[in-house]
Amino acid sequence: MNVIGTVGLPGSGKGEAANVAEAAGIPVVVMGDVIRAECRRRGLDPAEHHGRIAGALREEEGDDAIAARTLPRIREAAAESDRGETVLVDGLRSTVEMERFREAFGDGFTLVAIRAPFELRAERLDARGRDDSDSDLEALRERDAREIDLGLGDTLERADVEIDNTGTLDEFRSRVRAVLGVDAEREEGEEGDAGEGSAATANAGGDGA
Numbered sequence: 001m002n003v004i005g006t007v008g009l010p011g012s013g014k015g016e017a018a019n020v021a022e023a024a025g026i027p028v029v030v031m032g033d034v035i036r037a038e039c040r041r042r043g044l045d046p047a048e049h050h051g052r053i054a055g056a057l058r059e060e061e062g063d064d065a066i067a068a069r070t071l072p073r074i075r076e077a078a079a080e081s082d083r084g085e086t087v088l089v090d091g092l093r094s095t096v097e098m099e100r101f102r103e104a105f106g107d108g109f110t111l112v113a114i115r116a117p118f119e120l121r122a123e124r125l126d127a128r129g130r131d132d133s134d135s136d137l138e139a140l141r142e143r144d145a146r147e148i149d150l151g152l153g154d155t156l157e158r159a160d161v162e163i164d165n166t167g168t169l170d171e172f173r174s175r176v177r178a179v180l181g182v183d184a185e186r187e188e189g190e191e192g193d194a195g196e197g198s199a200a201t202a203n204a205g206g207d208g209a
């Protein structure tokens, strides 16, 4: 099994990386779906209670609760992967989760840090405009602080591979493809320049976040 986890601050490009994977026939497992499922099980609206239920799960079942509950979803997805049991996992937040996946998949787990500086993430989220907080710098600062508090900063530092997302979207996509080991041929409606081997660099403790 080949499990690729992504970690990055809000707006860094995790969703775009997941799109690249899906377009290449690599299933994507979103860790937040576990939390949304638990909200529904408790009769709560995920839009409102997501954060609280994530906290409750960690409290009740341990800091690796969300990773542990994601494991069966990863195994199911791997069985359906077009790409030799490769799965992309979106949404790691802490080193405890990273260690849980390392324990489950050994060398078959690769953690990929996606990095873009604050100003660029703010601009891109503003353009995305998915919700009001996307355009609010103060809200982004708070989201960053919350994520870092959960352990996202340490997780970024400990990633196996780093992808810089300070260039164009096409550049980013081709970097993601290089890390996923897919070429552009399978993509539809997209120009590709896959095989840009220098795109992913070993993590030397970069400072791009």
Ligand SMILES: Nc1ncnc2c1ncn2[C@@H]1O[C@H](COP(=O)(O)OP(=O)(O)OP(=O)(O)O)[C@@H](O)[C@H]1O
Binding pocket: 008, 009, 010, 011, 012, 013, 014, 015, 016, 017, 124, 125, 127, 128, 165, 166, 167, 168, 169, 170, 172
């Ligand atoms: N290199 C790029 N050039 C231009 N736009 C980009 C680039 N990378 C990402 N974007 C855009 O920036 C926005 C944020 O990216 P994305 O949604 O992938 O971030 P994310 O890490 O999933 O964020 P969040 O954690 O907040 O959901 C999206 O609208 C995406 O299309």
